[in-house]
Amino acid sequence: MRSPDRGVRRLAAGGYWRRKMVGLRFRCGIGGLFKVPATQQRRSRAYSVSQDFAEVLRKPKRQLTKLVFPLQELERQLAPDTRPSLHLKLFEPSLEDIARADDLFTATDRHRIEYLSSAVRLEHAPDLLRPEVCFIGRSNVGKSSLIKALFSLAPEVEVRVSKTPGHTKKMNFFKVGKYFTMVDMPGYGYRAPEDFVDMVETYLKERRNLMRTFLLVDSAVGIQKTDNIAIEMCEEFALPYVELLLCPW
Ligand SMILES: Nc1nc2c(ncn2[C@@H]2O[C@H](COP(=O)(O)OP(=O)(O)OP(=O)(O)O)[C@@H](O)[C@H]2O)c(=O)[nH]1
Numbered sequence: 001m002r003s004p005d006r007g008v009r010r011l012a013a014g015g016y017w018r019r020k021m022v023g024l025r026f027r028c029g030i031g032g033l034f035k036v037p038a039t040q041q042r043r044s045r046a047y048s049v050s051q052d053f054a055e056v057l058r059k060p061k062r063q064l065t066k067l068v069f070p071l072q073e074l075e076r077q078l079a080p081d082t083r084p085s086l087h088l089k090l091f092e093p094s095l096e097d098i099a100r101a102d103d104l105f106t107a108t109d110r111h112r113i114e115y116l117s118s119a120v121r122l123e124h125a126p127d128l129l130r131p132e133v134c135f136i137g138r139s140n141v142g143k144s145s146l147i148k149a150l151f152s153l154a155p156e157v158e159v160r161v162s163k164t165p166g167h168t169k170k171m172n173f174f175k176v177g178k179y180f181t182m183v184d185m186p187g188y189g190y191r192a193p194e195d196f197v198d199m200v201e202t203y204l205k206e207r208r209n210l211m212r213t214f215l216l217v218d219s220a221v222g223i224q225k226t227d228n229i230a231i232e233m234c235e236e237f238a239l240p241y242v243e244l245l246l247c248p249w
Pocket residue numbers: 137138139140141142143144145146160161162163164165166167168169185186187188247248249
């Protein structure tokens with residue numbers, strides 16, 4: 001379910017981001033750490049527990065909980081938000097889910113994790129049928145760093161990160177086996193690429209196999225005007241999206 005016509009008209013009027021940057025209202029808050037749309041997909045791939053995760057599983061229960069579910073302590077500080085339309089809930093994967101994810105991000109000869117290509121326009125994006133997820137957020141919020149961390153079990157995959165905002169200039173496509181593609185996006189806001197709207201907004205609106213958009217927010221500064229524009233756009237394009245609050249280490 002995607003893209004009401006209103007979105008097209010907004011694009012014609014100069015693009016969602018460009019237009020909204022000028023006079024924007026604060027619209028949306030966050031009452032939990034994640035917004036998770038109702039359905040969570042499960043995979044059927046057989047998995048094994050990596051050595052690192054097996055070591056974590058051997059820790060005493062309290063230590064294990066602190067390591068694996070660091071948000072549990074934080075949950076007490078969160079104001080409950082009961083608005084059903086927001087689908088707010090703390091994301092707490094089971095140990096089995098984590099083991100499965102660990103396995104999914106471990107590259108093998110038969111399960112290749114690799115950089116595919118980069119594109120500055122949707123029409124240059126690889127023509128793929130498998131599901132895709134993308135990462136958006138303000139420049140320098142840590143999109144590329146998060147993807148790099150997810151690929152830590154596939155160290156041969158090069159994901160470029162930088163201290164300088166505006167580093168990622170293109171949409172970078174990474175294949176995770178035959179399962180899905182991850183797309184690292186240029187950031188919005190400070191030092192965003194000039195063609196950001198034509199590139200990213202068009203991708204978000206029209207990419208048919210885009211199944212989930214992860215919108216990264218820096219918890220140290222909270223939701224900024226540009227984040228609100230992005231949130232509003234995800235809502236308007238009816239994108240299934242998840243807001244991720246990044247906590248500084
Ligand atoms: N303090 C802290 N810094 C981090 C963390 N993760 C990444 N960084 C740093 O934050 C910066 C983020 O860089 P990127 O990951 O390239 O940011 P980006 O969102 O991809 O930026 P653009 O490509 O410019 O849109 C880098 O300097 C990282 O070293 C973290 O968890 N804590």
